[in-house]
Amino acid sequence: MTPDRRPLALPLAVFLLLAFGLSWLVALPLWLGDGLEDPLFYPLAVAVMATPGIAALAVVFFVERPEHRARELGLWPLRPARRLVGNLALALVVPVALILAALPVGAALGVYPADFVHLSGFREQVSAQMEALGAEEALPPVWVLLAAQLVTVAVGAFLxxxxxxxxxxxxxxxxxxRLYRFGAVPALLASGVVWGLWHAPLVLLGYNYPGAPGxxxxxxxxxxxVVVxxxxGWLRVRSGSVWPAALAHGAFNAAIGFSFAFARAGETVDTVHATILGWSGWIVPLVLVAVLLATGGFRPAPAEPAAAGEEPGSRA
Incomplete structure (x- = not known):
């Protein structure tokens, strides 16, 4: 990935208008209906996730029109293979590790009601699920169930x-x-702020932070x-590919349930303060980011030269 020096104003304006406008448009039925309780919530939430990609494709195909479109988005090339595979492995491990690390930190700071020994909250969740399914069989040991859930996170990351x-x-x-022309730190901060604000249609309905004002x-x-x-972004930069970032995002979404598995039964987890969503959960990733900044971890990986006829999506 190399910093882009082409004109930015028009492509950026089109991208932001489409990404934000489409997200609000897709979420509008929730605002006109029952919000988070609407039966269409999950299908529409998944549809909202597609809107930044649609915006990026529109800009690449109709505004910038580069020669190698798949390369412009980090979809191609899938080489060097060793670098890509190594970053995909990191993408599976790092988000899960950060989600889990947030819990003892929150417990130590008194903002996460942890039960790491008896897993009473996890037991309560499993029992409620079994009751809802009408199952009456004896449950396996809770640690077996927890280990099985960890395995499903890997599967869920790919799904x-x-x-x-x-x-x-x-x-x-x-x-x-596109923002890397301004330097690594400004680019990472700005893209994180944009990503966060883009969540407004669902967050303002109470998603992720149900106990907080909008x-x-x-x-x-x-x-x-910004933090996550x-x-x-580190995975994107060091790999030169969007695939590790996408897999990390998938693993993050698959593992977020662990934030509540280790809580005490009957306790409410305040996500403003606890879990990876809250300020206490940002401490460990911020330490990681500081180490990466100090060691040059955000220097772009060398770009792979394009081979004739190799890249899908090239212009004729």
């Missing part, structure tokens, strides 16, 4: 890959490289997106 790619094509595929929920979402988006 979430395409919906996550809908976002990552926009944020880390198109936007971040303005505070949106402010916290912006903070979380910087980690996703």
């Amino acid at each position: 979430n890959l395409l919906p996550a790619l809908g976002e990552e094509l926009g944020w880390r595929g198109w936007l971040l490289p 303005w505070l929920g949106l402010l916290m979402m912006v903070g979380m997106c 988006g910087t980690v996703f």
Whole structure:
């Protein structure tokens, strides 16, 4: 990934108008209906995830019109293979590790009601699910169930890959490289702020921060997106590809349930303060980001030369 020096004003304006406008348009039925309780919430939330990708594709195909469109979005080339595979492995591990690390930090700071020994909250969740399904069989040991859930996170990361790619094509595929002309830190901060504000149609309905007023929920979402988006951006920059960022996003979404699995039964988790969504959960990723900044971790990977006839999506 190399910094882009082409004119930015028009492509950026079109991208932001489409990404934000389409997200509000898709979410409008929720505002006119029952909000988070609407039966269409989850299908529409997934549809909203596609809007940054649609915006990026529109800009690349109709505004910028580069020679190698797939390359412009980080979709291609898939080489060097060793670098790509290594970054995909990091994409599976790092988001899960950050989500889990947030919990003992929150517990130590007194903002996360942890039960790491008896897992009473997880037991309560599993029992409620089994009761809803009408199952009466004896449950396996809770640690076995928890280990099984960890395995399903890896599967879920790949199942979430395409919906996550809908976002990552926009944020880390198109936007971040275009902003890198201003330097790594400004680009990562600005793309994270944009990503956070883009969540407004759902966050203002109470999503992710149900106990907070809308303005505070949106402010916290912006903070979380800056912190987590910087980690996703690191994967994009060091790999030269959007695929590790998309897989990391998928793994993040698949593993977010762990934020509540280790809570005490009957306790409410305040996501403004606790879990990776809250300020206490940003401490570990901020330490990681500081280390990466100090060690040059945000220097772009060398670009792979384009081979004739190799790249899909090239213009004739």
